[in-house]
Amino acid sequence: MTSLWLASRSESDAPGIATDPFEPGARYDEVIVGAGLTGLVTALLFARAGRRVAVLESRSIGAVATGRSTAKLSLLQGSQLQKIKAHTYQAIVQAYVDANTAGQQWMLDYASTRGVPVQRRDAVSYAGTPGGVETVGREFRLARSAGLDVRLVDTLDLPFETYGAVVLPDQGQFDPLDVLAALADDVRALGGVVIENTRVTGVRASDPAEVRTSRGVVSGARVHLTTGVPILDRGLYFAKLKALRSYAASYEVPVGKAGGAALPQGMYLSVDAPSRSLRTVPGAGGGAPETLIVGGNGHPVGRAADTQALVDDLHEWTALHFPGAMPTHSWSAQDYETPHRVPFVGYLPRGRGRIYFASGYDKWGMTNAVQAALTLFGDLMGDTPSWAKVLHHRVTLPAAIGSGIGANAATGWWALKGWAGALAGPATDALPMPAEGEGLIGRSGFRPTATSTVAGRTCQVSAVCPHLGGVLTWNRAETSWDCPLHGSRFAPDGTLLEGPTTRDLRV
Incomplete structure (x- = not known):
């Protein structure tokens, strides 16, 4: 299963994202493990500060979560705020929104500067059943109290029944591989290296830290684990994170055949089960038809009775509501959920202040990846963002412990x-x-x-x-x-x- 983004890049005339040679014994200021969005933004921030940076990727750039996401750059995230509120308290909800706002704004500014196409769209969290109406209302109230310019609507221009929605205008969507390619180029332009096919197998918290890989050993003053889940067991974060898998597929839909309506122009996500996520992708060159992406049917990794049935269900649902839709690509992505629904970002225990990590974006990595990078950089440069200070010092409540x-x-x-x-x-x-x-x-x-x-x-x-x-x-x-x-x-x-x-x- 290959995502639309990864397949389109390999099938197009766009230049590939280059990899640098591995130099055994090399010493760097910052070693970043993982070449997804968190890793490459972190690398760029440190490279801009004059640090010598190396990014080590076990597969290829964007091969895992970033290159398999639906790439919604949104502050309205389904029912995420009420999930956070149920496990923490209002100050954490506000800090989470502020952090994601900073991440979103950084990415919009970066994309504008680098000429990366971003489509501005309304984000919509909708009720797909009558039981979801109260969830929509709670998310609206929390989003409004956190300063988001949301509104409630009773109906949506969609070819299936809905029961009200909360809408946040002027959010963003993009091709994540376009962003990663620009970031990798900029890291290299500042003297950094991005090395693919190099699996990190261990880190020793010496001075400098020793990074063991499948191709040899390098060292760094600091090491940043920006993989989906930390690959070191210090702190037992693997036990604090729930691994989740969800599915997506892209479709060509004949013009005028989507239930008599045009393809939806917003970024839609249901707040109830079965989960459904929708967005479109512009056609190549601006003249080709748009592509529809439909996602959903998430489950804990390794615990679904039949994963193919979940993919088939997405296809059947799309064919029902968008007549004539022809699947072009199907794929899946893995995300991690924390007990309190707020990402873990900071130093790794027993790392002697030399090992840092970020994890637990709960399917909202386009904004959280960037805020995590800003947090790591700010912490280590003595300029921790105000929202990060609040998130760092959150109190674990009984609800999160129970979760x-x-x-x-x-x-x-x-x-x-x-x-x-x-x-x-x-x-x-x-x-x-x-x-x-x-x-x-x-x-x-x-x-x-x-x-x-x-x-x-x-x-x-x-x-x-x-x-x-x-x-x-x-x-x-x-x-x-x-x-x-x-x-x-x-x-x-x-x-x-x-x-x-x-x-x-x-x-």
Whole structure:
């Protein structure tokens, strides 16, 4: 599954995003791990301040969350404010809005300066069922109290039934790969390096910090972990974050066939289940038809009975409401949710003041990634933003503690379920050959095994996640092995794709 953004860049005449050579033993001022939006904005801020910067990316620039997002640069974020309020208090809600406002404004200014196209659109959080009406009202009141210029509407010009919405005008949307390409160019122009296909496997908090990678060792005065989830277990943040996966697809819709109406020109998100996200993408050259993106059907990683059914459901829903819609690309993205619904940003415990991280954007990375970068830079340059000071000193309330306990109880249940099912199941030798696109769990003695057939090739690897020993589940939509504990994911041959672990599966 490849996102519209990643596919369009590889299929177009746009120049690729270059990678720099890896220099074993090199020493930098700032080593940034992860070349998504957080990592590259952080790198640019430090490079502008005269620091020698290296960005290390395990795959390719934008390969994970940023390049697979719907890229909405919005301060209205579904029902996010009331979720935060339910787990914290009003001052945190205000600081969150202020932080995202700063992130949004920085990105708009940067895009304008660099000529990156941004489409200004209304953001709309709507009720898809009568039960969502109260949620819309609560979000409106919280957004208004936080200073956002929102309004309530009773009806929307959409080809399906809605029950009211809150609207925030003049938000933004863009192609995230355009932004990443500009950022990478600017980092390099200031003397930084951006190195792909270099997996960081460990960091020692020495002076300077030692960064171990799949290609050798480099060092830095400071290390910034800007991966989706920290790859170091210091602070146990993997246990404080819930890994979530959601789906999106792009469609060509014949003009005039979208239920008798034009394609929706806002950025829409339902506040109730089933989740639905909509936006459009301008046609190439301004004359081609727009492309529709529909997203939704999120779930905890590794815990969905049939991921392909969730993708099929998106296609069926779109075909029903936008007649003639033809899917062009389908993809999925992984996000992480904190117990209090506010991102973690700051120093990593037991890092001796040399290791920093940012995580937990809860599907709102286009603004939160930038505010996290601004926070990291401000903290370390002695100019912490006022909103960051409030977020740094938030008090953990019982609601957030309860949320964390519940999430970890579910993780424990999945750990027991996985091992019990594997050990009670058939031996690997007794399993049939998996059909194309399928994966099966077996056991070799007391060792769970994972066997799959993809593109005519059958692979057998360990079914045990190398992070904390969870038994993997098969993701049919993406033909991957996913860990239901903390969200590590692997290709059929055992190659690590993403998550808190740094190791491939044993073969």
